[in-house]
Amino acid sequence: MLRFDRDFTFEGSEAQHRVMEEAFAVVTEEHKGRIGYYDLPEGSRTLVEAAKALETQNSLLASGAITDIAVIGIGGSSLGIKAVDSLLASRGDKTRELHFFENSDPIDITRTMAKLTKEKTLFVVISKSGGTIETTSIFKTLIAHFGLELDGADRERVFVITDAGSSLSKFGDAYGLGQFNIPDNVGGRFSVLSAVGIIPLTLAGYDTAALLAGAGSFLTSFFEGKEQHLLEKACFIYEHDREHSVNVLFSYANDLENFTKWYVQLWGESLGKVDAMGSHVGMTPVGLIGSVDQHSFLQLLIEGPKDKTVTFISIEDFGAPLVIPEISLKHIEKTDFINGKSFSTLINAQCAATRESLVRSGVPTDGIVIEQIDAASVGTMIIYYELLTSLVGAMLLVNTYDQPGVELGKVILYETFTDKG
Template identity: 35%
Template structure:
């Protein structure tokens, strides 16, 4: 399974100023970690606790429902458009980028074996929406609208445009066949609309927040519609979950990662860099940024004290960012902790030709070498340079990029985030800072009930104390 190597966090590798005495840190925190992990899993079915995402890997009924729907529509749609934002978009996109052909949308229908191309509309920019609609065939396009509340302005505005487009292009009785809604089971604005219009619907379960929703229909429906194996995803989660439920710090990699990040945050390592060495995992970095930032960046702790805490996540991708950010990483401020992701076996490899530039000494060392060897050398050298410059770092080792192991990577990061939140004494499942901005948007757009916030939203009135 996925493994965590935290050796380069220790004082032996990066020095006492920037490293941790891991043996002492683990010893001092064993009891606290035991309580946090035990309590978290004990509360996974508790209403209002927002921990039911811990159950998603075991939801066989959902997998069966999604597989049945995917089979029923296979071959009917050449294009799938996912309308969502944040947690309703990033997880599904990370799965598809990781698990499908890197140039999936450029493949022919035959090469895709009848599965659709995919597009994510996660912005309100006409430069994204208009050109996409111009190239789609309404007869062959499926829209998946994802919003638990149905009031997400970005998602619902895009949905209104898509619905109008379908209604102008298709017979009235056919429109519903081209729309799937993923929303709350009973409440919200989208649920009654979907029921009235008779759309195919799937639920966002109670007590599952957006950034922890990748393993419900939010992330799994786009995946299964493109042929990804839900069985492999769930098997990966279930196998890893046996390890992560263990409250013994010495045996739990998610708890180890959370404790290390928290301990270094307390020592002013306030930036968390996430850097996979894989083209396929590039979008996992984007997903991680939301997971870490929205979960851990909080104004108040659980006792209501003002604390203004939260590590800042930074996205990076190897080897690309060796020529972008690594100069800063190696010689800039000592304010970062690094999480690398290495992949043992690439999905595809290619050998550098042995007959190119053989007469040029500065290039012939590459001749005949597989690209995977170069990738591994780049990773090893970057990690070594980061360590030599006394920058604490750890590595998640992924045997290969497939549904089983990518699911483990995402699930481990979810559990790590929840444990880190508990260590920081904050609620990792709310997002009040996001909600205030949403209210200001409602006010500026003229939504009824938010008129009193217009002046604040325009900057005409101080918002101090809000």
């Protein structure tokens, strides 16, 4: 379960209610057709079953030989999977390790390849469009490095996850590989609850049914009008988008770092747009980790320009009862006041104290408390941020779901290596 609270003032004026009603109407309309991610909590349930069925249908999985899953994908095809994997890994329900090939960084690719052996590994190639240069280049490298025989012995070892009809889909069909499709109307950065996330996460042993259920129940509650706080938060962010041009997610747990990276993509790529009036809009997303970044970014939050809003995420019960021992060391007794308390108590008190210091400095904050990390709460976090992004996008009058700005670089890259340059 999640709990939400806030320190910023929200008047609830008539104008604000109109903004919220219009945005609610927009996302309701999106839900009815054009935008697919709203349907995933319900629609992806069959994928959980399909992934589980592979345990008997796929002879490599059935044999028990597979201990590792290599995910080849970047951006929306990796960030969400990593976010969930990082958060759930410490719970111990993982049965296989996930490894990620994302960046076109030769050192990173070489290092990740060295951790794997072909016999124990299943390869999952993920690209919505099918033509992502990092993904196809790395995939070819893995084929050569591991001697993958797509035409023969290794046909069951490689899966593709892509849009139906994409070039990667046609490739999968041509070689007879296992394939799962992403609905056309689900964008990459909104795709973690589609086959993109559900297939590898289920194969890794995670409770993806609970992940979907957690997302689904919040989604239902929202569309039933029971999550007014989310509309109000979106409205506050929208109304202050110039004044508070930096949107900070301050997460108090190392394992939340990949979640903040997923949020940065979702927020930056969805809202960083030219709006309907031709203005350049979009708040800069910044992900921080507490308590570490109290020793880094905090000074700027307190004394720098008042151009930031900060959301604090904390985990109430870490499930790791590590207690600071009752040891007093000569001359460093000053911090003995925390002796006998758990680190969970310490880190959450640090979160609360830091937040209070920001409030006193006039920085608008809000908080999300995750009572306990489990698949359902992670699913709720995902849909919460997706809905928030859609609402702010609707209010800003941008197309939340495209990314026209990234095309130019791809064209220039292509021209670099071809006659067209």
